[in-house]
Amino acid sequence: MDIVTRAINWFGDPAQWSGVDGIPNRVQEHLFYSGLSLLIAALIALPLGLFVGHTGRGAFLAVNSAGAARALPTVGLVGLTVVVFGIGLTPTLLPLVALAIPAILVNTYAGVQQVDKQLRDAAHGMGMKGRQVLFQVELPVALPLIILGLRTAAVQIVSTATIAAYVGLGGLGRYIFDGLARREYEVMVGGAVLSVLLALGTEALFVGVQRLIVSPGLRQRAPVR
Amino acid sequence: MTWDWRWSWIPDHYDLLGELLLQHLYLAVVPVVLGLLIALPLGIVCVRVRRLYAPVLALTSVFYALPSLALFVVLIDYTGFTGWTVIIPLTIYTLSVLVRNVVDGLRSVPEHVSQAATAMGFGGVRRLLQVDLPIAVPVVIAGLRVATVSNISLVSVGSLIGISGLGQLFVDGIQRSFITPIIVGIVLTVALAVLADAVLVGLQWLLTPWTRAGRSTEPVTADPAGAATAGVA
Amino acid sequence: GGDDSSGDDPLNSSGGGNEVVVGSANFPENVLLGEIYAQALEAKDIKVKRQLNIGAREVIYSQIEKGSLTVLPEYNGALLAYLDKAATATTSEEVDAALKQKLPSGLELLNPAEAEDKDSVAVTKETAAKYKLKTLDDLKPVAKDLVIGGPPEFKTRAQGIVGLKEKYGVEFKEFKSLDVAGPITVSALKKGDVQAANLFTTDPAVAENDFVALEDTKGLFSAQNVTPLVNKEGVNDTAKEALNGVSAKLDTATLAELVKKVVSDKQDVDAVAKEWLTTAGLS
Amino acid sequence: MKPFTTGGSAEYRVITFESVTKRFPDGTVAVDDLSLEIPAGKITVLVGPSGCGKTTTLRMINRMIDPTSGTITVDGQNVLDVDPPTLRRRIGYVIQQGGLLPHRTIVDNVATVPFLLGHDKKKARSDAMALLERVGLPAAFAKRYPHQLSGGQQQRVGVARALAADPPVMLMDEPFSAVDPVVRKGLQDEFLRLQTELHKTIVLVTHDIDEAVKLGDLVCVMEVGGRIGQFDTPERLLAAPSDAFVEEFLGADRGVRRLSFVGSDGLDLDTARVVTSGTSANTWRLLVDAAGRPEGWLAPGSSDGPQPAGRVFTVGRDSLRAALDSSVLNPSGDAIGVDSDGKVLGLAGHDQITGALRARTHEPSAEPATEPSGGSSGGSSTEPSAARSQPSPAGAGE
Amino acid sequence: MKPFTTGGSAEYRVITFESVTKRFPDGTVAVDDLSLEIPAGKITVLVGPSGCGKTTTLRMINRMIDPTSGTITVDGQNVLDVDPPTLRRRIGYVIQQGGLLPHRTIVDNVATVPFLLGHDKKKARSDAMALLERVGLPAAFAKRYPHQLSGGQQQRVGVARALAADPPVMLMDEPFSAVDPVVRKGLQDEFLRLQTELHKTIVLVTHDIDEAVKLGDLVCVMEVGGRIGQFDTPERLLAAPSDAFVEEFLGADRGVRRLSFVGSDGLDLDTARVVTSGTSANTWRLLVDAAGRPEGWLAPGSSDGPQPAGRVFTVGRDSLRAALDSSVLNPSGDAIGVDSDGKVLGLAGHDQITGALRARTHEPSAEPATEPSGGSSGGSSTEPSAARSQPSPAGAGE
Numbered sequence A: 001m002d003i004v005t006r007a008i009n010w011f012g013d014p015a016q017w018s019g020v021d022g023i024p025n026r027v028q029e030h031l032f033y034s035g036l037s038l039l040i041a042a043l044i045a046l047p048l049g050l051f052v053g054h055t056g057r058g059a060f061l062a063v064n065s066a067g068a069a070r071a072l073p074t075v076g077l078v079g080l081t082v083v084v085f086g087i088g089l090t091p092t093l094l095p096l097v098a099l100a101i102p103a104i105l106v107n108t109y110a111g112v113q114q115v116d117k118q119l120r121d122a123a124h125g126m127g128m129k130g131r132q133v134l135f136q137v138e139l140p141v142a143l144p145l146i147i148l149g150l151r152t153a154a155v156q157i158v159s160t161a162t163i164a165a166y167v168g169l170g171g172l173g174r175y176i177f178d179g180l181a182r183r184e185y186e187v188m189v190g191g192a193v194l195s196v197l198l199a200l201g202t203e204a205l206f207v208g209v210q211r212l213i214v215s216p217g218l219r220q221r222a223p224v225r
Numbered sequence B: 001m002t003w004d005w006r007w008s009w010i011p012d013h014y015d016l017l018g019e020l021l022l023q024h025l026y027l028a029v030v031p032v033v034l035g036l037l038i039a040l041p042l043g044i045v046c047v048r049v050r051r052l053y054a055p056v057l058a059l060t061s062v063f064y065a066l067p068s069l070a071l072f073v074v075l076i077d078y079t080g081f082t083g084w085t086v087i088i089p090l091t092i093y094t095l096s097v098l099v100r101n102v103v104d105g106l107r108s109v110p111e112h113v114s115q116a117a118t119a120m121g122f123g124g125v126r127r128l129l130q131v132d133l134p135i136a137v138p139v140v141i142a143g144l145r146v147a148t149v150s151n152i153s154l155v156s157v158g159s160l161i162g163i164s165g166l167g168q169l170f171v172d173g174i175q176r177s178f179i180t181p182i183i184v185g186i187v188l189t190v191a192l193a194v195l196a197d198a199v200l201v202g203l204q205w206l207l208t209p210w211t212r213a214g215r216s217t218e219p220v221t222a223d224p225a226g227a228a229t230a231g232v233a
Numbered sequence C: 001g002g003d004d005s006s007g008d009d010p011l012n013s014s015g016g017g018n019e020v021v022v023g024s025a026n027f028p029e030n031v032l033l034g035e036i037y038a039q040a041l042e043a044k045d046i047k048v049k050r051q052l053n054i055g056a057r058e059v060i061y062s063q064i065e066k067g068s069l070t071v072l073p074e075y076n077g078a079l080l081a082y083l084d085k086a087a088t089a090t091t092s093e094e095v096d097a098a099l100k101q102k103l104p105s106g107l108e109l110l111n112p113a114e115a116e117d118k119d120s121v122a123v124t125k126e127t128a129a130k131y132k133l134k135t136l137d138d139l140k141p142v143a144k145d146l147v148i149g150g151p152p153e154f155k156t157r158a159q160g161i162v163g164l165k166e167k168y169g170v171e172f173k174e175f176k177s178l179d180v181a182g183p184i185t186v187s188a189l190k191k192g193d194v195q196a197a198n199l200f201t202t203d204p205a206v207a208e209n210d211f212v213a214l215e216d217t218k219g220l221f222s223a224q225n226v227t228p229l230v231n232k233e234g235v236n237d238t239a240k241e242a243l244n245g246v247s248a249k250l251d252t253a254t255l256a257e258l259v260k261k262v263v264s265d266k267q268d269v270d271a272v273a274k275e276w277l278t279t280a281g282l283s
Numbered sequence D, E: 001m002k003p004f005t006t007g008g009s010a011e012y013r014v015i016t017f018e019s020v021t022k023r024f025p026d027g028t029v030a031v032d033d034l035s036l037e038i039p040a041g042k043i044t045v046l047v048g049p050s051g052c053g054k055t056t057t058l059r060m061i062n063r064m065i066d067p068t069s070g071t072i073t074v075d076g077q078n079v080l081d082v083d084p085p086t087l088r089r090r091i092g093y094v095i096q097q098g099g100l101l102p103h104r105t106i107v108d109n110v111a112t113v114p115f116l117l118g119h120d121k122k123k124a125r126s127d128a129m130a131l132l133e134r135v136g137l138p139a140a141f142a143k144r145y146p147h148q149l150s151g152g153q154q155q156r157v158g159v160a161r162a163l164a165a166d167p168p169v170m171l172m173d174e175p176f177s178a179v180d181p182v183v184r185k186g187l188q189d190e191f192l193r194l195q196t197e198l199h200k201t202i203v204l205v206t207h208d209i210d211e212a213v214k215l216g217d218l219v220c221v222m223e224v225g226g227r228i229g230q231f232d233t234p235e236r237l238l239a240a241p242s243d244a245f246v247e248e249f250l251g252a253d254r255g256v257r258r259l260s261f262v263g264s265d266g267l268d269l270d271t272a273r274v275v276t277s278g279t280s281a282n283t284w285r286l287l288v289d290a291a292g293r294p295e296g297w298l299a300p301g302s303s304d305g306p307q308p309a310g311r312v313f314t315v316g317r318d319s320l321r322a323a324l325d326s327s328v329l330n331p332s333g334d335a336i337g338v339d340s341d342g343k344v345l346g347l348a349g350h351d352q353i354t355g356a357l358r359a360r361t362h363e364p365s366a367e368p369a370t371e372p373s374g375g376s377s378g379g380s381s382t383e384p385s386a387a388r389s390q391p392s393p394a395g396a397g398e
């Protein structure tokens, strides 16, 4: 009970709402690391996934290496990059990007690859060229899965971006690490709550994006995980 | 730069690496087993009582979003330096993944199959054990694979509070700016995950003989769903 | 899981109540000390479980209170500062006396070693030259332009930001949470992310990087003798003797030398510990 | 409500519906006050437009759905008094998509109910193998899994499975509609052949009137809302639809299709024009070989070689419809009647055929649906399956 | 190899195959040395058992598959000389499940090819709306998505889409087989009606011989291995199958089905027995009301009230088959011929009908497959779609 009250008080303290260590700044930092990582990961994984799905080339390699990449331990990657590059953005972004790529890649690939053969056939039969098939048929039809992949990746990034604090950067992890080190549990709990909220917000955001950009004609088809 | 690579470190630490590997495996696998044991009944209940699924799903996705470090730290006050501190959060993550797959798996039983099973006189429990669950196996195992691999990666986070297998190599390496243990740790973690995944694939192979039988060359007729749903245009 | 970690818990590998659990904080020197304690105890045929590299004192301390840990390598000044934020004692004797009063009844501090590892505020050679810094007093006029880094707890404890302000009137522009005098702090200082940092006097990185540890003229950082902290119920007299034996032989130079072996030469803590115990005749 | 029945013959009614109503929770009344008696050992077909309550009716028999009110009995026992699994194991059930268990081999699928009943596994499997053979599947399929079979083969397995516990009653819900027309026809023929051996009490649902007429000993045409439009033999249904809805539902070509139910054995065959050697004459004559098989037609007034003979019909086995087909396909306009060995028995001219039509087909229409089903003359209605055992007797377009 | 053709008439051959062979990389020879000429403005149906190479043949036309050897021309141009996308935009293509783009609305689906061709969007959409109406879909469907439509409706959209760029040629691969028989029939009728307006060159693949006979102006029966069994009009196919394979494939009832291709307008109608008031007589007479519509039959020698009249046929529009049906369904054995308003024109007795049969149906069989398709007498084959535009004229069982 006590910890809950303390956490609520912590949230209520005006000091928490301004300055470098204030919630707005930390949230902003967190979103910055997360957004940047997601952007980089998407720039790598989306074209790759589309290519592999469209051509079928390298599918085995892509899917399996993505599977193995899921197992990359974030802490290890952070450590490695910290030791090699020193502190800074790189050790934060690299593990997060590595974390996000598999989900985006695999879902994009699967989305495109699962497009009904008949549909692809019909598209060719109407005289669409390769690119037109990709961008007018495969991509829009795969969109629910692609967005699901981005969403999974984004949520993972947001809840993992706390590690930025481990390498001396900001973000919500700061509260967790500092609260832990200083035995200020209300700070830690506050940080955890904020990062859960952020993750849920991210999820909601992607659900919203999906609503917005996925054709209503595809809603019926439940996306596969 | 103060970091450097030392090959000799590896053979010097075979014993340690073996021990850490086992510990890591243990910390990753126990949550998978526990998660499955909880997710199965939970998933079954969610399929039966449809109203329950949405709240359960919401709850598990909140759990899934919890930063693991925060959970570890909160738990350490209660569970100390026992494996539970790592196992409980990972069980929760496993659960978040598996409940969905159990439900999807059970729902993947085609309507006509469950109808036919009921009509042949399968009672509730028998139908579950002999029809629904076996058919759900591929989807459930798909979830187990995801959970196992991500657990293996997550166990390392425990090293930040002193409980973990291979994660200790990372902490040690970071503290001493020593990349050899870090890289060895990463390689072993990935290798462990690939191996565990292969075991699960093998398990699926054993449990689902029907999925591996190749399709016969005989033509299969047009999608029956079309005929069934068409009705009067 | 229950709220204690007694032996019937299948996931708790500690065999039984007679086992000594040695813990340590998460920085190499402390891990090394933990290992030295552990081996010294084992030399006396005491069963030991190692639970090294856990985290900040703030985490570990509660565990030894509960008995999850039974032996910890501590630093008397820091421990006092932790137990009593208002503590003013600085010399070894004052600190030990004050500690006796503050320490909960279940815990006991054994003999302090001569070896000291004090906190310090370090700057790079360049920064020192630029601002003509030698002592902490010199920081006062320039601190408002500087960012200081250190472990998160440095910000809130007396022997940290708080004391710097009170004793020296030094206020930094910003505090950055880093690690416990580890590579991150070193890297941050080197790269200029912070201009001053909390480092340990034994840290070989100070010498390696030509950092300048500013002199603590007003005795802000208390004596930091390495001292075994034990949970009374967890250790018997043989064990206490063994641990006191270590304290008797350990001095600052030796400690610095040992830490260098681990951190700079990448030797394993157990090997370094074993070697020293052998030379010291404690194994 | 007085139960619909096909008349007074003392057939054993194995399944009865008494004022059965089914109202779904959402308010849909799928079946409304239905009374029906289904005879033993016959194929009773429920047919009607989509959504008329056929499936609901069928599924109330094995308690997949429980009626809102009314009583259903099987073998004289109220189904509500029997524990559903027990009831269901006594009733075979075949559905459209087959409903095979995808994770079991074909033979284990067939043996499902015996396994459930705790029968000896080995025995159950060997019985299943025998059943597979019976439905025309090679033994090599036994170890395969359902997805390795074509739709039609899966349907056969479904039938074999329903037969495995040797249930007296079989329920079949659109069993043949998921396969293409060619395969469907094969399955239907196979099914009829099987029934002549097994004499199960079968209730079959379809929305295809041709299938109903082809398969049913009795056909129950249902209207939307689960009311019975007409419950009768296919022959009488075609002859005398009881109302506009039924007539509309029976569709075009009702007349020609009726001929399928009239046996060809009453035809007066002309043997005078069947010759073994050809000379010119002024009528069409059929040249036969030494074994009595048709060689060709000799055109009147022409001394050219014989023109090829068209289709023949087997006297007694084939229906009048086949005879009509034969007459259209032979240049003389005569139908060639042969015996089961293919030996020509004689020619049926147009007059014979149309005469037979007139004689046979107009009787029932005068008194619709009150006479016992076996009452009218001719062999067709007392032995309906005889006229059906040929490959494609009923609907021309099937 | 000399191309198969239906005869010497100077029709413009819009699609030609010359010694076309397709061997797949795995060695399967799907089409073997095929030569074929497909006439403009007609529906040509490729029919044959599963795996005989129908789809492969069809898809070589729009280069979804390229032949291993041989030449295919469309409009005189070798298809291999045309860039595939360009070629395909000129050729409509309809496949089984419709292949609609699930993420586009119905109207945008229909406008896909115009969009691809860079046509004005607004114009393309309004054209698409018009097409939707043309295929019988209400405008309200335009904004829906494919999954909101039934299978049959989706098929209509598929057809509309193929028509959108107004291509002279349409390829259709089993377009109606994914829907149930009732819907299928509706789609087929709709399709025939459309073709009478559009006169496209259509190549349609099916494995259902009834569909082939119903839809095709010309039917090409293929044997496994992509060889042609027979390429002919449906009527002549039914009359004179060129070999045992084709005959077997055509199935039973070939004779009666042929009658669908014979018009009823040549029948000699008996008006003497059509009366407006009833007195006893010794023949069956038909009582009509003031408007000339049938009221009932007066039985010979009976003074009871009139018996109900059975089915009628529309003279000219209906085929001989409908007339036969009518004769079977009327108690006198006479068919009642009416005009398009339902006014009785006269009675056709058995003798008339069978006479007409004999007169019409035996001509083609003497000279198989050499005569031009339009050559035989009677209106049915020169205006085939006239006899087809009624709801269910062709196969009885459809």
Ligand SMILES: Nc1ncnc2c1ncn2[C@@H]1O[C@H](COP(=O)(O)OP(=O)(O)OP(=O)(O)O)[C@@H](O)[C@H]1O
Pocket: B231, D024, D025, D026, D028, D029, D030, D048, D049, D050, D051, D052, D053, D054, D055, D056, D057, D207
């Ligand atoms: N579980 C249910 N809840 C509500 N209404 C239902 C339910 N099942 C069926 N119905 C409705 O009851 C009516 C009859 O359904 P039923 O399935 O018996 O029809 P059917 O004759 O088998 O049709 P079809 O030929 O399409 O299979 C329909 O209007 C249907 O929508």
Ligand SMILES: Nc1ncnc2c1ncn2[C@@H]1O[C@H](COP(=O)(O)OP(=O)(O)OP(=O)(O)O)[C@@H](O)[C@H]1O
Pocket: B219, E024, E025, E026, E028, E029, E030, E049, E050, E051, E052, E053, E054, E055, E056, E057, E207
């Ligand atoms: N891509 C391919 N590679 C190898 N063989 C193929 C390929 N496509 C088709 N075939 C084979 O070519 C033959 C003809 O195939 P096609 O699809 O043209 O038959 P079809 O007449 O359309 O049959 P269906 O009625 O089943 O659709 C078949 O034996 C088929 O297995």
Ligand SMILES: [Mg+2]
Pocket: D054, D055, D056, D173
């Ligand atoms: Mg139904």
Ligand SMILES: [Mg+2]
Pocket: E054, E055, E056
């Ligand atoms: Mg095909």
